[in-house]
Amino acid sequence: MVVINGRLSAVDDSATIYDVLKFGAVGDGKTDDTKAFTSAWEAACNKTREKAKISVGSGKTYLVSEIQFKGPCNSTSIIFEILGKIVAPPGSAWQKKGADEWLYFHRVDGLTVVGERQGVIDGRGETWWKDADTRSRPTAMRFSHCSRLQVRGLKHVNSQMNHVSINGCKNATISDLVMIAPSESPNTDGIDISDSTDLRITNSSMETGDDCIAINGGTSNVNVSNIYCGPGHGISIGSLGKDGKREEVEAINIRNCTFNRTSNGVRIKTWQGGSGFARKINFSQIIFIEANNPIIIDQNYCPHMKCDEKKSAVNVSDVGYYGFRGTSISKNPTINFNCSKTVHCTNIIVDDVDIKQAYSNQTTRSHCSNAHGTARAWNSTMNCLLK
Numbered sequence: 001m002v003v004i005n006g007r008l009s010a011v012d013d014s015a016t017i018y019d020v021l022k023f024g025a026v027g028d029g030k031t032d033d034t035k036a037f038t039s040a041w042e043a044a045c046n047k048t049r050e051k052a053k054i055s056v057g058s059g060k061t062y063l064v065s066e067i068q069f070k071g072p073c074n075s076t077s078i079i080f081e082i083l084g085k086i087v088a089p090p091g092s093a094w095q096k097k098g099a100d101e102w103l104y105f106h107r108v109d110g111l112t113v114v115g116e117r118q119g120v121i122d123g124r125g126e127t128w129w130k131d132a133d134t135r136s137r138p139t140a141m142r143f144s145h146c147s148r149l150q151v152r153g154l155k156h157v158n159s160q161m162n163h164v165s166i167n168g169c170k171n172a173t174i175s176d177l178v179m180i181a182p183s184e185s186p187n188t189d190g191i192d193i194s195d196s197t198d199l200r201i202t203n204s205s206m207e208t209g210d211d212c213i214a215i216n217g218g219t220s221n222v223n224v225s226n227i228y229c230g231p232g233h234g235i236s237i238g239s240l241g242k243d244g245k246r247e248e249v250e251a252i253n254i255r256n257c258t259f260n261r262t263s264n265g266v267r268i269k270t271w272q273g274g275s276g277f278a279r280k281i282n283f284s285q286i287i288f289i290e291a292n293n294p295i296i297i298d299q300n301y302c303p304h305m306k307c308d309e310k311k312s313a314v315n316v317s318d319v320g321y322y323g324f325r326g327t328s329i330s331k332n333p334t335i336n337f338n339c340s341k342t343v344h345c346t347n348i349i350v351d352d353v354d355i356k357q358a359y360s361n362q363t364t365r366s367h368c369s370n371a372h373g374t375a376r377a378w379n380s381t382m383n384c385l386l387k
Contacts, residue, residue, distance in 0.1 A: 015051035015079060018044045020062070029087060030093040034065045045073035045108075053166035058083035058118055065095050068104045072147075075109035082119030082154065088140070090127035091160070097385060101142040102160065109147045115154035117176065129185050137161040137187070140373035144168055145286035152176045162189040163208070169196040177204040183231035185209035190232070197221050205325065210234040212262075216240070216278070217247030224253070230260030230289070235280060236267045239301050241274015241314040243248040248276045255284040255318030259326075266321075269301040272340070277315040287325030290358045297348075297371065313340035319373075320349040329360040334364045337385070346386060348373030 018040045025036035044052035045220045052075040056062060079311045088102050089095075098334075102123060105111060123140040131137065140159035143149055149172035156163040156179045165180045168170060174191065181188040188355050190206035193199065197217035205228040206212035212229035214236045215222060227352065229235065235254055240247040256286065257263050288294050300311050328334050339345035348371055355364045368384035375383050 001208045015019035015046070015053040016048050017053050017055055019055040021057060025062055027057070027062050027084065028147045029063055031063060032065060032069055033062045035361045037062070037064055037067055041069045044078055045069075045071060045075060047074070048150065049074050049076065051077050051079070053079040053081055055288040056080075056086065056119070056332055057083050061085045061087055063087055065088065065089055066102050066104075067109065068106065070106045071108035073108060077112070078108060080113045081145065082113065082121070085120040085122060088124045088160070090124050091131070092127065094123070096137055101139045101165070103141045104144070105142070106144045106145060107146065111146055112150040113154070114150070115131070117153045117155075119153065120157060122157045123159040123163075123329050125160045125181060125188060126184060128160045139165045139192070141165070141264055142167065143172070146266065147171050149173070154178075154286055155180070157181070158185070159188050162192045164190070165192045166199065167194050169199070171198045171226070172196070172200070174199070174201045175203050177206075178381050179208060181208050183209055184208075189214050190229075192216070192334055193219050193222065195219065199223070202226050204228070206232060211236045213327045214238075215249060215252060215371070217245070217249060219249050219252075220254070221251045222293070225256050227257040229257065230259070230262045234259055234262045234264035234267055234356070236264070237269060237271060237278055238269040240278060241271040241276065242329065242369045244273045244275075244312075246276040247314065249273065249278045250280045251287045252281045253280070253284075258287045258289065259291045259294070259335050260289040262291050263293065264296060265291050267293075267296040267298070268316055268319065269298045270316065271301050272299070272307060273310035273312055274314045275312050277317065279315070279317045279319075281318070282320040283324075284322040286319070286324045286326075288324070288328060288355055289328045290327050290342045292328065292330045293332060293336065293356055294326075294328050294330070295324070295335040295353075297337045297339060297345055299343070299345065313343035318345045319345070320346070320351070321353055322351045324353040328355050329358045333367040335366040337368045339370035341370055344370040344372055346372045350375040350385070352377040372377055
């Protein structure tokens with residue numbers, strides 16, 4: 001990598017270049033270029049012990065079916081430069097029904113996927129969304145067990161399900177992404193994270209039909225900053241503990257984010273009957289624009305409306321909310337801490353929170369159940385946290 005005008009660039013004169021066009025890609029948006037992409041990857045991954053760059057050139061549209069870019073590679077690092085547009089086949093033409101992912105990167109260390117704000121990933125999700133069975137829909141781009149990963153400068157459009165999934169990765173930086181899908185598109189999360197550590201997600205815009213970012217079990221040391229979210233369901237920790245599962249999430253910092261007309265804001269959600277913990281989580285310098293349900297902890301998460309009460313729960317503790325501003329359209333409390341009867345939420349800190357109703361002068365309202373902590377500089381009609 002080199003620095004140009006103070007920014008890291010994928011341009012690297014020392015990298016051997018593998019242009020997909022030279023491997024047979026056509027780039028007319030109609031011819032299936034999957035084989036060319038596979039051949040270019042195999043050459044870059046296996047035939048050099050130096051730096052390699054796969055080039056997906058600008059001005060063309062590449063039709064690519066489900067594909068796997070697998071390591072480990074002989075190359076010391078791989079740059080996957082996408083300056084053109086990659087499109088998926090429509091759902092009716094999908095070759096492998098029930099595939100978990102469309103573009104899949106697995107066990108590749110030192111991988112950089114970069115779009116330089118030109119590359120487009122179009123999942124053609126509109127051809128999938130009418131299928132009620134989400135299990136039949138793939139994630140558009142998945143990174144699995146990759147270390148020293150960088151993903152930046154891409155535009156993701158209309159994913160079949162999640163736009164990007166990060167699973168089992170360590171030391172990853174995700175930045176300068178634009179994600180766009182209609183608000184009614186089902187389960188089109190922006191970035192879905194699980195079993196990963198040491199992640200940085202920054203300077204991105206996400207318009208989705210589900211969570212802008214979802215942080216799931218096995219995840220720690222995540223820093224999220226400068227995210228514009230909306231429409232969508234906000235940023236969620238969880239859900240955790242489904243079907244009695246033990247799950248752990250800790251050391252999550254989310255700051256300088258804006259939520260515009262989202263159905264939720266910052267949310268922690270866990271199922272009854274689970275175990276483990278969600279702890280050391282901080283939300284700071286958050287702005288809401290006519291958001292619904294801005295601040296939520298729900299240890300009794302039950303989207304199916306019929307759940308048996310259980311004694312065990314994921315332990316939620318050491319959660320801080322600092323410097324919140326903006327407006328809400330919710331008729332419910334702006335702050336809602338709905339914690340377990342048997343495993344209370346503990347050490348919740350609310351500091352300098354001022355969220356007003358969008359169409360009145362009413363200030364922050366709160367509701368707490370089994371939630372312990374402290375409130376400071378809280379512009380609220382009720383301090384409901386227990387000592």
